[in-house]
Amino acid sequence: MSMELTLDTVTVAVDGQVLLRQLSLTVGAGEIVGLVGPNGSGKSTALRCVYRALKPTRGVVRIGGDDLAGLPMSRTARSVAALTQEGGTDLDFTVAEVVALGRAPYLRGNQALGQRERQLCEQAMEKLGVAHLAGRGVLSLSGGERQRVLVARALVQEPEVLVLDEPTNHLDIRHQIELLALLKHSGLTVLVVLHDLNLAAATCDRLGVLSAGALVATGTPREVLTPDLLHDVFGVRVTVVAHPLTGDPQLLYSLQSSTERNRPT
Template sequence: MKVSAAGVSVSIDGTPILDGVTLTAAAGSVTGLIGPNGSGKSTLLRCLYRIIRPQQGAVLIGEHDVWQVPARRAGLLRAVVAQDQELDNDYTVRDIVAMGRIPHQRLLERESATDRAVVDEALARVGIEWAQTRRFATLSGGERQRVLLARALAQGAPVLLLDEPTNHLDIGAQLELLDLIRDLGLTTIAALHDLDHAIAYCDAVVLLQHGRVVAAGEPAAVLTPQHLADVFGVRAAVTTHPLTGRPHLVFAAAAAVLLAEEHAS
């Protein structure tokens, strides 16, 4: 299902955070939101999943304005894996994944056989079924992210929204999680800190700076040396990763490159 934002603007305590942001994420694609700290990535995601209401503009999933439909309906349209989610650490893994079924249940309705089957499938799909009776607090960071992703899958929504999904994970867990997300086939929008992940795993990226869209489109067309110099203040080159064959970014501080060029001359 397609996701679109049109002219989204947000100010918090009088400070503009987003200024007329427009984007489109094609059905089934993976779109990365990238930009420096404070560029508006997380705020834009929160507009998409109904935490921060835009002062201007609209956010659509399919033909549905997410701020005009009931909360339960919105829960059937998109699932969320947010940063630093606070959960009762006494919950078991299965308890947490089962929370994804809440939008499908009436008030005080008990878990059905269908709910249990969906939870089983979600646990298996992310490879965490072995831990379903474990307490959430006993898991590693990578395992916790898999549990939260399984909860999102159990929700059965066509759109997945992720805020820095690889934050605090070691490199192995990062790559495993990104491979898993890439293979889900859902319309996915993720705020990403690592630009190399964005160019390697995303179908499209949206580059933000000071709450505005600098560029949007295919990663290679957006993550150009000029854009990276203008927005991040670094020198960069796009190469091919020697192990995966995917596009790969190589960075250097602009000052270091200038010094090397002076020495070479």
Template structure:
């Protein structure tokens, strides 16, 4: 991909609480992602992972606490200012009806332009490079809403890449992907200069690709640290209610979890 990427952002989540309809989904969560780190958020369904991510990228406003980007309160930024720093790969995409994949990916350039500006040669190059990077060039002219789940996911990752973010926030980026693209997408994310915050279900992928993990349970941080310190048989029994055996992956040296 051409062009200069944004400087990696330092993310600090401080005491973030989120309530809705009388229910507290996050209870004063603290999280840090240092510039260039790949940080994973894991935990069972309903533990608050997606809610936390949405507070980070601004779809939800915390009831209490703050999200800081390079020390600046994210709540004080305009939508466009935030979009220049943070790119999102959500679980689903709105506002894409009738658009081709190439047009959806090109939307990632909008934070860097005035709304009436057409795509220039640099924008076109960036879009083509991102499509190629995620293996989406063969279906670039197809309508986004006609794609399979895996194809959509790759297109959304490409859209985030052309945004040139300092922080990349990804909600289950490997959903619907076959194993080849799971490994390629996570390898790509890890190789980017951006800071990355990923919500993941697959603990073995999280162990292999993340520098540090935060384990959520009931809207609280149950554990945090490097994968080999966090992913213990006792912790997984407590948080997930499952029996596991944890060894060492022979290729990567990361923790390798076997269930049952």
């Protein structure tokens, strides 16, 4: 069951530096909201507040109306699943063992997986196309294979909220599309950071644009991904066209720099 996620005026300051400034954003139950912005704009910082790797300096994160900071960590572990940029493992567990770790918040001690847990793991591995790797050690996998294993682990957790930081990293184009299609039809509440704005436009119900730690725009991809905003935030000139099949905005970039365009002939 998915639940609404709310970040209410969340501010994060570390060593006197403000990384995130009064971020207010709501992700409705079953909605996919993407965070986009330049490097260092605060996207990953916002996600860390949701999966409690960081405590906001000010402001509140709520799940289903409950203040996340007031919930037991065991409840958070069942409610929020996260795929982080540092989400790998240095131990050579098998793929099946890594995926099964998603059930850890529901088990006590060394309790073995029951039939339902084993079925969940098998189904998740099938969905992510890694079932044939079940007996392989994760350290022997490619970056893309390992990424799909970690997404399977997150799904096995049966979270109410799924938080993903660059989930398409290391994936080839086929697996990028398959993963994002899976998220789109999952019914989960999803907050995701994506660098590829075309994939973000095709996947997300709404986008939040961050710049220098502040939310500068929010809305549907069509409302947000305008040439003026992209130039102001990312410093690039783009042409926005409608996808011929879906109507989603698609960005066409020029490799010619602003300096070259303005250079006298």
